[in-house]
Each structure stands twice: as structure tokens, then as C-alpha cells.
Amino acid sequence: MLELAGRTAFITGAAQGIGLGIARAFAREGVGLAITDIDQEALDKAEAELSALTTVAAFRLDVRDRAAFASVADAAEARVGPVTLLVNNAGIGGPLSIAEMSYELWDLYLGINIGGVINGIQTFLPRIIARGEAGHVVNTASAVGLAPAGGSTIYETSKTAVVGLSESLGKQLALEGHPVGVTVLCPGVVATNLAATSRTARDGAAPRPEASAEERERDERRERDETSFLRNLGMDPDAAGPMVVAAVKAGAPYAITDRSAAGQLTQRAKALFSALPPATELDHKLDVFMAAQRRRMAQGPAGEAGPPR
Structure with a gap:
């Protein structure tokens, strides 16, 4: 069991949703926090709340920016202490039809969802290994990363990549004898505000000035429907935090929030074994x-x- 008290965790996308739930759970374990997010207002609120529980340093960070990542990492460790718990949680989601796919959106989703994870690992893992300390990496993927459902090829591609990266990294660290575990967090249905924040990011990356009133209404309706679905049926984001803490302590390779992917996983496993x-x-x-x-x-x-x- 990995002891958490007194450690420092670096968490991206920590100002709201699942990231904030993870930060709260770590804070209750006596972990110091370096939290980052792209939303400065939400970040300020999270810092104020978490500071009542533990030592906190907050930084605005676009996880695609490698130079900024390295600079923030230096500042975080100077203020809170050496990072031995890394949580690559920042992400973008939401459904996209085939007709909506574009180079700009491929770059946006892959840049944040998998590029941000790579940047976190490449920034912090060499530091953790060089210190020879036990540590742990958590990468947030998705239930559809375990078994793609066909709802959004760009999103599901990025999250499938996070699952594969996490599985491979965890095995290689173990084979090479490094005392660093890896958990891939696969949320199912969680009551977050991901639909709205993702739409804002998409519109910024691939604006559609030619969109008709009908297309804009469709986008708004889809966002409302997704938000309503998540809020009415989704797990409280705070419930995901203790799941992550338990997985880190136990060195578990997976943390899965619900059984929403069970059917797809079964079908995928059957199809794979049938193809052998x-x-x-x-x-x-x-x-x-x-x-x-x-x-x-x-x-x-x-x-x-x-x-x-």
C-alpha cells in the first residue's frame, strides 16, 4: 500500500468536475496539491476551497504547451514540494458527427487528451525516477477508451490512446524495476459540465461562421441534452475521487466508475477472440x-x- 500523507500531487484539469473531486480526495489524505486548469476563475475558486484542507499552489496551464508545462512544474515543486503523484486529468469531450470532423478538431482533441498526458508524463516521470522514490501516475481516459461505442471517433480515439499508453507504461515501469505505479481512470457517466466547456474549446479551435441558425440550434440542443443526461444519471464527481485514491494506494491498473461499458467490453472481447x-x-x-x-x-x-x- 502506498502511503499518501505528506506527498505532493500535481493535477491537471483540477478546477472542476472529476479533477476537483480527485483534488479534494487527495487533500483529505494529507497530500499537498499543485493544481492547474485553463479556466482561471474556476481555478481561483478551487484554490480558495482546497487551501482550507492542505497546502495548495494553483497555476493556469494549457497542457498542450510543453514549455509552460515545464515552467509550471518547476514553480509547483518549489512551492509545494517534489511531485510523486501525477494526475493527468485535463480533457475535452462531447459527441461529434462524421460531418463535423476536421483537421482542427483532430488536433484539438489529440493535443489535449493524449498530448497533455504525454506532456505530463515526460515532464514529471524522469524527475520521479531520478529521485528513486515510490510514486504513481493517474491518467484520465474514459469508459469508451476501453470499448469504443462509435459515438465520437475523434474523442474515442484519443481516450483509447490514453488507455493503451497507461497499460504499456505501467508494465514497462514494473519490468524495469521502477517503483512507480500507473492507473488509468475510466469514467463512465459522471455529472460534470464537460459538454459546455468542450463546446467552448471546440468553437475556439474550429469556428464555423458559416453555420446556419438551424445548425446552431442543433448544437445548443445537443449540448443541453448531454448536460441533462449527465446531471440526471451521472455519478457525483466527488465520488470518483475516493476511487482514484483507493486505486493509487493499492497500485491498481484501472479505476472504473460504473458498469456502463460492460456490454461493449463483452462484445469487443468476443469479437477479438473470434478473430484469433x-x-x-x-x-x-x-x-x-x-x-x-x-x-x-x-x-x-x-x-x-x-x-x-
Whole structure:
């Protein structure tokens, strides 16, 4: 079990929603906080609230900006202490039809949802490893990142990438012997304000001055419907915080907020196993080779694995 009291957590997208819920949960554990968000007004409110619970430093940050990320990381560690808990939570969501897809929106979603996670990891992980301390990384994906449902290809692509990155990073850290765990948080239906904040970001990245009154009404109606759905059926964002804390303490690879993806996961698993060809002697040889390779990696850089024979 990883002890949390006295540590410092760096949390992106922490001024509202799930990020704020995670920050509150860590604060109750005695963790110092460096919180970031793109929304300065919400960030100020979060800082004022959390300061009553723990030491807090707040920074406005666009997670796509690598230079700013590094600068904020330096300032955060100078003010709150060495970061050993990293939560890459900032994200953008919302449904997009095929007709709405554009280069600008691909760049926006991938830049924030996966690029922001990469920037957080590349900024902080070398620092954590260099100190030799136990640490933990939490990356916020989505239930549709585990089993895409087809509701928004751009969004689901970005979140599937976060799941794969988290799984791979966690395994490689373990194989190389670094005491740093990785959890991928996969929220299902959570009562956040993501629809409105995402629409603002989309409009800024890919404005549509030629949109008709009918198209604008459609967008507004869709936002209202999504917001109503999340607020009426979604989990309280504060409930996600303790789930993340429990996963970090236990070193769990996944934190999933509900069972909304269960059906899609079942269908995906069945489709994948159905696509596997019959086992051959080559498969057996590959299994033996890969097991030996994993053992070599776990033992350290004593020698390189050769090709299978």
C-alpha cells in the first residue's frame, strides 16, 4: 500500500468536475496539491476551497504547451514540494458527427487528451525516477477508451490512446524495476459540465461562421441534452475521487466508475477472440520466447534478447 500523507500531487484539469473531486480526495489524505486548469476563475475558486484542507499552489496551464508545462512544474515543486503523484486529468469531450470532423478538431482533441498526458508524463516521470522514490501516475481516459461505442471517433480515439499508453507504461515501469505505479481512470457517466466547456474549446479551435441558425440550434440542443443526461444519471464527481485514491494506494491498473461499458467490453472481447486463428507450433515458440524476454527485462540490462529460433 502506498502511503499518501505528506506527498505532493500535481493535477491537471483540477478546477472542476472529476479533477476537483480527485483534488479534494487527495487533500483529505494529507497530500499537498499543485493544481492547474485553463479556466482561471474556476481555478481561483478551487484554490480558495482546497487551501482550507492542505497546502495548495494553483497555476493556469494549457497542457498542450510543453514549455509552460515545464515552467509550471518547476514553480509547483518549489512551492509545494517534489511531485510523486501525477494526475493527468485535463480533457475535452462531447459527441461529434462524421460531418463535423476536421483537421482542427483532430488536433484539438489529440493535443489535449493524449498530448497533455504525454506532456505530463515526460515532464514529471524522469524527475520521479531520478529521485528513486515510490510514486504513481493517474491518467484520465474514459469508459469508451476501453470499448469504443462509435459515438465520437475523434474523442474515442484519443481516450483509447490514453488507455493503451497507461497499460504499456505501467508494465514497462514494473519490468524495469521502477517503483512507480500507473492507473488509468475510466469514467463512465459522471455529472460534470464537460459538454459546455468542450463546446467552448471546440468553437475556439474550429469556428464555423458559416453555420446556419438551424445548425446552431442543433448544437445548443445537443449540448443541453448531454448536460441533462449527465446531471440526471451521472455519478457525483466527488465520488470518483475516493476511487482514484483507493486505486493509487493499492497500485491498481484501472479505476472504473460504473458498469456502463460492460456490454461493449463483452462484445469487443468476443469479437477479438473470434478473430484469433487456431494455435500453431509457432505460437508456442513465440510464447516461450516472449516469456524469456520478459524475464530478462525484469533482471536488468544484463544482455539483449536475441531473435526467436
